Amino acid sequence: EIRRNAIILKRIKVAKSNQEIRIKEVSKKGKIKVVFLLLISDTWKLDSLYNSFKLNSRFTPVVVICPFIKNGQSFLVKEIKKAKELCEKNNYEYFLAYDEKTLSVIDAKLILEPDIIFFTNPNNLTFKELLIDNFLDSLTCYIPYSFRIDTLYKYEFDNKLVNLTWLNFYESIIHKKLARQYSKRLGDNVIVSGFPFLDNLKFKVNHKKSSIEFQKKKIIWAPHWTIKGFNSGLDWSCFLDYHLEFLELAKEFSSKIEIVMKPHAFLKNTLSSPLLWGEEKTNEYFNEWEKLENCKVVEGDYLDIFIESDALIHDSGSFMTEYLALNKPMAYTKSQENIEGRFNEFGQIVIESHVMINSSNELRNFIVNVINENDSLFEIREKIINKYKLKPEGLISDSIVDYINSRVL
Numbered sequence: 001e002i003r004r005n006a007i008i009l010k011r012i013k014v015a016k017s018n019q020e021i022r023i024k025e026v027s028k029k030g031k032i033k034v035v036f037l038l039l040i041s042d043t044w045k046l047d048s049l050y051n052s053f054k055l056n057s058r059f060t061p062v063v064v065i066c067p068f069i070k071n072g073q074s075f076l077v078k079e080i081k082k083a084k085e086l087c088e089k090n091n092y093e094y095f096l097a098y099d100e101k102t103l104s105v106i107d108a109k110l111i112l113e114p115d116i117i118f119f120t121n122p123n124n125l126t127f128k129e130l131l132i133d134n135f136l137d138s139l140t141c142y143i144p145y146s147f148r149i150d151t152l153y154k155y156e157f158d159n160k161l162v163n164l165t166w167l168n169f170y171e172s173i174i175h176k177k178l179a180r181q182y183s184k185r186l187g188d189n190v191i192v193s194g195f196p197f198l199d200n201l202k203f204k205v206n207h208k209k210s211s212i213e214f215q216k217k218k219i220i221w222a223p224h225w226t227i228k229g230f231n232s233g234l235d236w237s238c239f240l241d242y243h244l245e246f247l248e249l250a251k252e253f254s255s256k257i258e259i260v261m262k263p264h265a266f267l268k269n270t271l272s273s274p275l276l277w278g279e280e281k282t283n284e285y286f287n288e289w290e291k292l293e294n295c296k297v298v299e300g301d302y303l304d305i306f307i308e309s310d311a312l313i314h315d316s317g318s319f320m321t322e323y324l325a326l327n328k329p330m331a332y333t334k335s336q337e338n339i340e341g342r343f344n345e346f347g348q349i350v351i352e353s354h355v356m357i358n359s360s361n362e363l364r365n366f367i368v369n370v371i372n373e374n375d376s377l378f379e380i381r382e383k384i385i386n387k388y389k390l391k392p393e394g395l396i397s398d399s400i401v402d403y404i405n406s407r408v409l
Contacts, residue, residue, distance in 0.1 A: 008184060011136075012163055018137045019166045026115045026139060027408045034061045035114035037130060038094075039068055039121050041082040041300050042265035043145040046118065047090060048199035052397035058405060063087055064108045066126040067098040071269050082300050089301075097130055105129050114138060116404065120145040122161040132161050139408070140165040143400075146318035147171050147195050149347030157182040162189075167407075169193040169400055171321075172388060174346045191403060194389060194396040198325050200303055202391065216294065217370050218258045220305055221246055222314035225266035227276065228335070236342070238315045238333035239267065245360050247288055249367055250295050256371050258294045260305050264316065311370040313357070320350050325390040327381045331355040331366045349388070353381040 026032055034053050036046055053061040065083040067076050080098060087094035097108040105127035108114075116139045124131055132140060142165045148156055157179045162168050168190045170176055179187030223239040250259045271282040289295045298305055306312075311329040312319065323330055332354040343351055355377065357363050369375070385391055 005184070008160075008163060012185060015136050015164045015166075019139060022115075022137060022139050023408055029115065032059050032115045032408065033112065034059050034116045034118070035108070035112060036061065036063045036118045037066050037120070037126075038063050038083055038087075039066050039125055040079055040265050041086040042302075043120065044083075044086060044301070045145055045195075045197035045200075046120065046143065046397075048395060048397040049118075049143070049196045049400060050090075050092060052395065052401045056401055056405065059401070061093065062112060062114070063092045063094040064112070064130070065094060065096045065098070066130045067105065068125055069127065070125050071266070073103075075269060086301060097127075107134075109134055109138075116141060118143060119161060119165070122156075122159040132164050136164065139167075141404075142168045143193075143196060144171070147197075147321040148175065149317050149320055149343050149350055151342065151344050151347075153178060153182045153344070157187075158184060165189060167191055167404070169196075171195045172346060174344070178344065191400075193400050193403070194392055195321070196396045196400065197322060198390060198392070199395045199397050201306065201322070201325050202395075216256060216258050217310040218260060218305075218308055219367065219370060220260050220262055220302075220309045220312045220314075222262040222312065222316055222319055223264065223267060224314070224316040225264040225270045227270055235335055236315050236317075237267075238335050239271075241335070242333060242360070242363060243285065245363060247292070247295075249364060250292055253367065253371065254292075254294050257367065258296075260309065261289055261295070261297045262302050262305065263297065263299065265299070311366075313363070313366065317347075320347070320354070321390065324350060324353050324381060325385060327378065327385060329355070329366075329370055329375050329377065330381075331357050331363075333357045333363070346388075349384060353377055353384055 036050060038044055050061050050063065053059040065080060065087070068079045069076060080096065084096070095108055095112060097106045099106055107129045109129065117135050119132065119140065119142045122142070128134060142162055148171065163184050166189065168179070170179065170190050170192055171194065173192055176187055176190050176192045179190045224237040226236045227240060228235040246259060246261070250257070268282055268286070271277045272279045286297060289297050306323060306326060309328065311331070312323045313331045313333065315333045315335060330353060332351065334356060340348070355366050357366060
């Protein structure tokens with residue numbers, strides 16, 4: 001362990017001196033190329049940041065689509081297709097770092113020669129050419145794709161990526177404090193910027209109302225993928241407890257509600273495992289959702305459904321804060337009696353804004369309250385939103401661009 005720490009500290013030192021040299025080189029350039037590494041379109045949270053860079057004449061932003069190699073070839077192909085659609089829909093300049101004929105990685109660094117690179121995921125989920133080790137002589141930045149509310153402190157605040165990056169832009173002062181506590185660098189590369197995704201909720205461009213009947217309440221159900229015994233060690237998902245219940249409630253209240261299911265990007269994959277449901281049963285279940293007139297499944301970008309919805313029921317992490325910023329009713333389905341140990345200091349504050357659901361009966365009651373517009377937690381949510389600046393005055397993305405601009409003058 002001591003030897004490993006010494007190696008990491010040495011690498012940090014090398015990365016820092018490389019970055020100092022790089023700052024001098026980049027500051028002399030007329031145009032600075034900023035690359036965003038996109039792994040999964042469902043977790044793309046940097047639309048407003050891309051646009052803030054685009055509006056600044058000093059920077060040229062490009063999205064690099066990275067092949068996701070951990071869930072098999074068909075998942076990889078599907079994700080690339082979704083990522084391309086996302087980039088085209090949002091008018092991004094993009095580059096696919098994957099040769100679809102030879103099924104091999106394309107080294108985006110060699111071809112694009114980026115100056116600044118944004119990572120959003122600390123895990124090794126793509127080819128080595130697109131991981132931090134290939135960019136140690138570049139100005140690397142990290143913005144977590146998820147607003148972190150859990151207690152995986154070492155994993156989140158002391159992983160290889162966050163220790164080697166030039167700058168990490170974190171969600172709140174609480175997250176900076178956790179970095180000081182757990183990171184080998186004591187958080188010396190952490191800037192408290194706020195979570196840029198919150199800009200998107202504030203300034204939703206081209207906002208279209210979908211064809212939903214206005215008198216119906218629109219409820220999102222966002223089940224997590226972490227089914228007990230089938231994942232990463234988290235057992236958050238309540239999908240198996242309530243998957244039939246939601247269909248029944250949709251039928252019972254068909255004249256009063258619409259339910260939009262927003263599954264985690266990995267849920268279908270997890271369910272399709274032969275050890276769990278298998279592919280056939282998984283497809284049958286999702287087809288049931290398509291059959292009901294007042295139900296639909298949404299994958300990928302969820303900004304529109306957040307804005308159009310009336311309430312959220314979920315068991316995930318990031319949605320807890322992202323949806324809170326809209327100040328609409330939220331419920332959290334509990335996979336076990338005691339979930340307090342699950343949350344960091346920020347998570348413990350944010351969970352107070354949720355109605356807790358321990359049973360089918362409580363789930364039904366929450367839906368009835370949404371229909372009747374009984375919202376007992378409005379003021380509690382409002383207080384948290386104001387205290388932690390979840391609706392900031394200016395744009396978080398602009399402040400990140402301004403900060404980076406000041407560092408490469």
